[in-house]
Amino acid sequence: MSVISRSERAHASVTTGRDIVAFGTRAPSIHNTQPWSWRIDGSRIDLRADRGRQLHVADPEGRHLTISCGAALHHAVVRARTLGFEAEVELLPTAGDPDHLATIQLVPGRPDPEAEAEAELLGRRRTDRRRFTAWPLPDDRLDQLVAAAVEPGTDALTIREPARRVRVGLLVSKAAWVESHDPRYAREQEHWTLPTPEGGVPETHRPAPHPRLRVSSRYDDPGSESMGRDPVQGTDGLVVITTEEDGPRDWLRSGTMLCRLWTEAMTAGLSLVPLSQLVEVPDTRAALADEIVAGAGHPQLLLRLGWQEISRNPLPPSGRRPLDDVLLP
Ligand SMILES: Cc1cc2nc3c(=O)[nH]c(=O)nc-3n(C[C@H](O)[C@H](O)[C@H](O)COP(=O)(O)O)c2cc1C
Structure with missing residues (x-):
């Protein structure tokens, strides 16, 4: 011994x-x-x-x-x-x-x-912002994923009806527009996302906008022709993490819920990208709460999910x- x-x-x-x-x-x-x-x-x-x-x-x-x-x-x-x-x-x-x-x-x-x-x-x-394939994500697949990830005090709402999906896409675009036209948001984002060995968002994690699809990412160059493209594709799965109350305890639990949804998505071969801008901007957060979540809790984070290309190379860690x-x- x-x-x-x-x-x-x-x-x-x-x-x-x-x-x-x-x-x-x-x-x-x-x-x-x-x-x-x-x-x-x-x-x-x-x-x-x-x-x-x-x-x-x-x-x-x-x-x-x-x-x-x-x-x-x-x-x-x-x-x-x-x-x-x-x-x-x-x-x-x-x-x-x-x-x-x-x-x-x-x-x-x-x-x-x-x-x-x-x-x-x-x-x-990784947060893999590369374009998803065009395969649609069946509703029951998304429901299974959400059911497997559920965390006490939190929930996740899948957004399916075409009119509500269009509305969410418009709210994301509106929030992105508000933030990109306010130099305070732009300066803050630029400061934090500058890639360094200790942080930021590396270039490999900011895919160039796709030439045909009108899809954009939060980290596209604001001067590029990608601005004005749609932040959400027609075939994306859309999920909002919601909580019963709206305080630090609920936010901590939302972090757990985010990780659990992410690993469930990975197991199913899906990519997941958080979209937080519409929750950051007070007007779009209120619209998301009133029109989309509609009494089913407080919205914390929107997630886009979609199928990854099978032959896709893994991204390096940020x-x-x-x-x-x-x-x-
Ligand atoms: C609360 C939260 C909000 C986020 N919002 C966004 C977002 O709006 N757009 C985006 O592309 N990534 C978003 N992300 C992903 C982060 O940018 C990412 O986690 C970070 O750059 C580290 O990279 P990694 O996830 O690949 O490790 C968010 C992540 C968290 C936890």
Whole structure:
């Protein structure tokens, strides 16, 4: 039997904590802002919001910052479970400290094969904005995916009726127009999405607009002829993540829901792209809530889903801050 000293045990738990946090930082985040910081304290890991990385123009309430942190929390929990821990999560554990978003308490257990399968998917997840194939996404396929991903306190609404799909497309275009004509949004987006080894949105993740299809992406060059194209294609699956209430707890859970939908989509061979602009702009968010979600909860994020080309090369990972930059002493 090997004898492990106290200092070696402490070291092992720090290494484990670092491994879990490193996986957490692979999560998707609005404009790849990575708005989180973490503290490892023995078997406890704290997740905090980093307000210095909040989009104060596009996200003044911190909704999309918190959804991003919820996604990071989910990644960390899944990784902990692959390492043989039960991860006991408490959301918003400190009254009066809204930036303390969550605590993960690591309790020894057994490696969980389901978590391993999920971690494998999360590890190769990318926001792949390349054009989807034209194959339509059957409604029952989308419903199955949503049913498999459902998370307490959250729901996901699939938008099927042609008139409502057209309306959602118009709202996305309107939100994109509002943001691209307001220099404050444009400056903020440019600042955060500039690609660096530590963040931003790389060129490989900003596909050139398709010459025939009138489809655009949020990260197209504002001066390019892609502006004015449709942000949503006729064959896209459209899903809105909704929550019962509309506060930080619900936003954190929406982050989990986003990851679960993403891995379910990947398993089905689908690409998923979040579209957050219509939730960022107050008028289009109100229209989405009143006309589309219509009393079925608070809209948090719109998702486009579609079939990937079978022969598509995987995208490289986008940059992340070094681990030591996100760890608090
Ligand atoms: C809350 C949230 C909102 C997002 N909104 C958009 C969006 O409007 N358009 C888009 O193309 N990507 C959007 N994304 C995807 C991010 O840009 C992406 O996660 C980030 O650039 C990191 O890249 P990766 O997902 O490939 O790791 C969003 C992600 C999150 C978590």
